[in-house]
Amino acid sequence: xxxxDYEQLxxxxxxxxxxxxxxxLGAVTENAHADTETILGAVRERLPDVSHQxxxxxxxxxxxxxxxxxxxxxxxxxxxxxxxxxxxxHVVCRSCGNIADVDCAVGHAPCLTASDDNGFVVDEAExxxxxxxxxxxxxxxxx
Amino acid sequence: xxxxDYEQLxxxxxxxxxxxxxxxLGAVTENAHADTETILGAVRERLPDVSHQxxxxxxxxxxxxxxxxxxxxxxxxxxxxxxxxxxxxHVVCRSCGNIADVDCAVGHAPCLTASDDNGFVVDEAExxxxxxxxxxxxxxxxx
DNA sequence: ATCCGTTTCTTGACTCATTCAAGAATTGGC
DNA sequence: GCCAATTCTTGAATGAGTCAAGAAACGGAT
Numbered sequence: 001x002x003x004x005d006y007e008q009l010x011x012x013x014x015x016x017x018x019x020x021x022x023x024x025l026g027a028v029t030e031n032a033h034a035d036t037e038t039i040l041g042a043v044r045e046r047l048p049d050v051s052h053q054x055x056x057x058x059x060x061x062x063x064x065x066x067x068x069x070x071x072x073x074x075x076x077x078x079x080x081x082x083x084x085x086x087x088x089x090h091v092v093c094r095s096c097g098n099i100a101d102v103d104c105a106v107g108h109a110p111c112l113t114a115s116d117d118n119g120f121v122v123d124e125a126e127x128x129x130x131x132x133x134x135x136x137x138x139x140x141x142x143x
Numbered sequence: 144x145x146x147x148d149y150e151q152l153x154x155x156x157x158x159x160x161x162x163x164x165x166x167x168l169g170a171v172t173e174n175a176h177a178d179t180e181t182i183l184g185a186v187r188e189r190l191p192d193v194s195h196q197x198x199x200x201x202x203x204x205x206x207x208x209x210x211x212x213x214x215x216x217x218x219x220x221x222x223x224x225x226x227x228x229x230x231x232x233h234v235v236c237r238s239c240g241n242i243a244d245v246d247c248a249v250g251h252a253p254c255l256t257a258s259d260d261n262g263f264v265v266d267e268a269e270x271x272x273x274x275x276x277x278x279x280x281x282x283x284x285x286x
Numbered sequence: 287a288t289c290c291g292t293t294t295c296t297t298g299a300c301t302c303a304t305t306c307a308a309g310a311a312t313t314g315g316c
Numbered sequence: 317g318c319c320a321a322t323t324c325t326t327g328a329a330t331g332a333g334t335c336a337a338g339a340a341a342c343g344g345a346t
Binding site: 070071072074075078091093094100101102117118119120121122123124125126127128129130131132133134137 | 213214215217218221234236237243244245260261262263264265266267268269270271272273274275276277280
Binding site for chain 4: 159160161162178179180195196199220221
């Protein structure tokens with residue numbers, strides 16, 4: 001994806017096209033599940049003098065527009081990804097915090113309908129799998 | 144549940160029985176989904192001079208022992224509940240942050256097995272339903 | 287019942303992700 | 317190109333949660 005594509009995405013969502021936003025979109029695309037600090041670093045490779053505030057603002061605007069998704073497993077800082085709208089979920093490593101994508105297996109949609117919703121109008125079901133990643137399994141085996 | 148029951152729970156988990164822990168367990172039991180500040184207040188009704196640190200430590204110890212569960216939906220501070228081990232989930236209101244319990248419908252266990260776990264050893268699947276609670280629906284309707 | 291080593295609690299300072307605020311710069315419709 | 321609205325810069329503030337050192341409480345052993 002080039003900047004032209006990112007600009008298209010922004011215009012398509014009726015968002016103003018600003019250099020920080022384009023850079024943030026690029027940084028999030030190339031760094032799936034990255035936290036804000038990592039994104040800030042990646043953005044500054046493209047645009048050295050952005051303020052951290054511009055990055056926070058851009059991430060908030062992009063999230064509100066549905067172009068990026070914000071994820072924040074317990075105990076973690078906010079992380080972002082651009083893969084949106086495909087109902088995929090995440091596996092989080094309890095020991096190192098690494099996150100990997102998990103496709104939602106077909107035929108399982110019913111499990112995402114609450115059995116008794118207490119009167120809530122539910123618009124999204126988020127699934128987080130907790131476990132141990134391959135690297136940490138290996139590291140624990142050695143100890 | 145009286146304090147004697149809480150003491151039993153603690154001993155059963157090989158945890159020392161201290162007044163802060165008993166009070167925290169009582170506070171969490173009576174305030175499902177409460178955040179740390181609320182729990183601190185409830186604990187001080189039972190034990191006026193506890194330090195916030197003792198409450199943090201107790202919550203951490205109880206969580207580690209599996210007696211309480213820590214939940215933290217995106218954008219929220221940590222919250223706690225005593226209903227553990229029954230695989231129930233939560234509905235969170237996007238507008239006011241309220242949380243309600245949702246029983247896991249029977250027969251749906253398969254949906255909590257990741258289709259491709261990327262080599263992770265998964266030990267828990269957490270489901271959060273996002274939506275709008277009845278109160279906020281009513282409030283929005285009026286505006 | 288008392289003692290002692292270990293764990294836990296108190297006190298108080300500190301971290302750091304995120305937010306707030308005011309003024310300057312940029313954006314995009316006219 | 318101009319102007320109003322939005323967004324960005326700069327810098328300070330917030331607040332949940334953590335860290336650290338010494339004091340107190342717990343509970344197994346005597």
